[in-house]
Amino acid sequence: MHFLHGFLLFLEVKMKILVIGGGIVGSLLTKELSKYENIDVTLVEANYDLGAGVTKANSAILHGGYDDEPSTLRAKLCARGNKMYDDLVDELGVPVQRTGSLVVSEGNDGDKKKIIELYKRGIANGVSGMKIVEGEELRKIEPYLSPVFKYGLYCSSAGITEPWIVAINSGRLAESNGAEIMLGDRVVGGLVRNKRAVSAVLNSGKKIQADIFINCAGLYYEEIAKYFDVEVEKVLLRKGEYLLLDKAAKQFVNGVIFPLPTKMGKGKLILPTIDGGVFLGPTSEDLKSFDPEDLATTRNGLEEILKSSDELVPGISKFNWIIKSFAGLRPETEGKDFIIKRDEEISNFITVGGIRSPGLTAAPAISEYVINEILNGQMNIKLIKKEKIVERIPAKIRVREESFERISELIEKDELYGRIICQCNQVSEREIVDAVHSGARTIESVKLRTRAGFGRCQGGFCTWKVAKIISRETGIELEELIMNNENSYLLEGKVR
Numbered sequence: 001m002h003f004l005h006g007f008l009l010f011l012e013v014k015m016k017i018l019v020i021g022g023g024i025v026g027s028l029l030t031k032e033l034s035k036y037e038n039i040d041v042t043l044v045e046a047n048y049d050l051g052a053g054v055t056k057a058n059s060a061i062l063h064g065g066y067d068d069e070p071s072t073l074r075a076k077l078c079a080r081g082n083k084m085y086d087d088l089v090d091e092l093g094v095p096v097q098r099t100g101s102l103v104v105s106e107g108n109d110g111d112k113k114k115i116i117e118l119y120k121r122g123i124a125n126g127v128s129g130m131k132i133v134e135g136e137e138l139r140k141i142e143p144y145l146s147p148v149f150k151y152g153l154y155c156s157s158a159g160i161t162e163p164w165i166v167a168i169n170s171g172r173l174a175e176s177n178g179a180e181i182m183l184g185d186r187v188v189g190g191l192v193r194n195k196r197a198v199s200a201v202l203n204s205g206k207k208i209q210a211d212i213f214i215n216c217a218g219l220y221y222e223e224i225a226k227y228f229d230v231e232v233e234k235v236l237l238r239k240g241e242y243l244l245l246d247k248a249a250k251q252f253v254n255g256v257i258f259p260l261p262t263k264m265g266k267g268k269l270i271l272p273t274i275d276g277g278v279f280l281g282p283t284s285e286d287l288k289s290f291d292p293e294d295l296a297t298t299r300n301g302l303e304e305i306l307k308s309s310d311e312l313v314p315g316i317s318k319f320n321w322i323i324k325s326f327a328g329l330r331p332e333t334e335g336k337d338f339i340i341k342r343d344e345e346i347s348n349f350i351t352v353g354g355i356r357s358p359g360l361t362a363a364p365a366i367s368e369y370v371i372n373e374i375l376n377g378q379m380n381i382k383l384i385k386k387e388k389i390v391e392r393i394p395a396k397i398r399v400r401e402e403s404f405e406r407i408s409e410l411i412e413k414d415e416l417y418g419r420i421i422c423q424c425n426q427v428s429e430r431e432i433v434d435a436v437h438s439g440a441r442t443i444e445s446v447k448l449r450t451r452a453g454f455g456r457c458q459g460g461f462c463t464w465k466v467a468k469i470i471s472r473e474t475g476i477e478l479e480e481l482i483m484n485n486e487n488s489y490l491l492e493g494k495v496r
């Protein structure tokens with residue numbers, strides 16, 4: 001019997017869906033799929049936590065949605081995704097700050113034309129909160145902006161978030177609703193029979209059979225496609241390097257400041273981070289070969305960032321505020337647009353690839369698109385919502401964000417709130433213990449979940465304390481504890 005007819009005839013039977021890749025895209029999709037009665041969903045992620053791929057190293061901006069041509073999926077899903085984040089705040093307890101964004105130009109005729117084009121494109125894409133600003137109005141929005149900028153586009157619906165927490169909490173909610181989340185195992189092969197994907201082979205030797213496979217593997221989507229005889233557009237990697245500045249720099253920046261975009265992207269920006277620091281960057285450099293592990297920063301790249309940041313906010317690079325440099329890789333394709341489709345040959349295989357910027361912003365809308373347009377629409381699966389689900393993950397208590405009175409109350413009930421482990425970000429032992437109990441097993445997992453180690457000392461003072469807490473709470477020997485990936489042990493051996 002043809003596979004599709006099989007779907008139509010056996011609607012009551014639970015359908016197994018395997019999502020490959022737990023970045024923001026795969027995790028949000030798994031969360032949504034876990035809400036259906038007739039779906040049994042498993043997510044497999046190669047890293048030891050969700051959101052630790054491209055989702056971990058980017059600008060973390062919720063873009064307004066005026067950059068992309070209205071006919072593209074990127075435009076449609078960005079504008080929609082931006083709006084959907086309001087619901088995610090409530091559902092996943094994730095932080096979103098609508099800081100607004102400002103694209104700045106010197107205001108000559110050519111610049112004005114480009115700004116007006118962006119504005120019109122935004123209107124066509126359904127973006128809310130845009131206005132063209134001139135002269136001193138720019139400095140009311142960003143008081144430390146260079147006086148050379150006289151004309152710009154302000155967008156109040158743009159903002160910032162913490163992308164990996166969106167992924168991690170999506171996984172937690174999905175698990176509460178019956179999904180299986182497999183971490184630290186990777187798909188290394190696939191079995192295809194009669195033009196139908198049958199099972200995925202994992203590094204651990206396990207095989208997972210499924211009725212539908214969804215490829216959300218980010219930079220590795222081409223590799224996954226090959227395992228299942230699916231042809232996809234080549235991935236071209238474009239590196240973006242960044243500098244992270246200490247919280248002291250935040251006084252000079254209110255929202256996201258963009259220069260005028262070029263064909264290489266949205267340019268090198270200045271923006272606040274969700275925990276009160278400042279990002280400078282990213283650069284935009286096409287890698288000559290496919291090396292998804294190349295996350296090195298370069299002297300040239302970092303110098304370029306300092307120069308362009310000083311052009312936007314004069315002097316911002318001059319203080320001793322740099323605490324970290326890092327890089328992320330964009331999964332570019334020649335076609336430029338997101339590739340979200342059911343394969344024509346292998347009809348139970350769905351590709352969600354080429355998810356470059358604005359992929360974070362679009363991610364919730366990408367899930368909606370896969371479910372409505374592909375599963376419900378093209379594949380004609382009548383998805384039935386579960387009658388009862390766990391609806392939300394409560395926002396976590398962060399000592400740093402509470403008032404003194406509230407902190408006193410918390411300590412009264414639980415003294416672990418009073419023991420500060422990460423001094424830079426004021427993360428308490430209770431927050432770290434809770435992160436471990438919610439699944440964190442590595443130093444990086446605790447960092448992503450609590451912000452311990454994200455501050456000025458970058459974990460210099462708290463890593464060892466965090467290691468001891470993980471070991472105490474889980475029974476993992478300190479010698480076995482890793483930073484993030486396989487073999488990234490904290491301890492090498494005994495000194496004496």
Ligand SMILES: Cc1cc2nc3c(=O)[nH]c(=O)nc-3n(C[C@H](O)[C@H](O)[C@H](O)COP(=O)(O)OP(=O)(O)OC[C@H]3O[C@@H](n4cnc5c(N)ncnc54)[C@H](O)[C@@H]3O)c2cc1C
Pocket residue numbers: 020021022023024025026044045046047050051052053054055056057058059060061062063185186187188216217218219220224239240241282328329330331355356357358359360361362
């Ligand atoms: C420099 C830069 C700046 C950006 N800025 C922004 C921005 O400000 N706003 C915005 O909206 N977007 C931005 N983006 C884009 C955004 O970061 C991405 O679109 C988004 O993170 C993609 O998420 P993903 O889930 O598709 O990929 P990923 O997060 O990479 O997830 C894919 C996952 O698949 C896993 N995986 C791979 N192979 C296997 C396998 N064989 N088996 C199991 N698992 C596997 C990986 O480990 C990974 O965790 C930026 C990107 C970059 C690089």
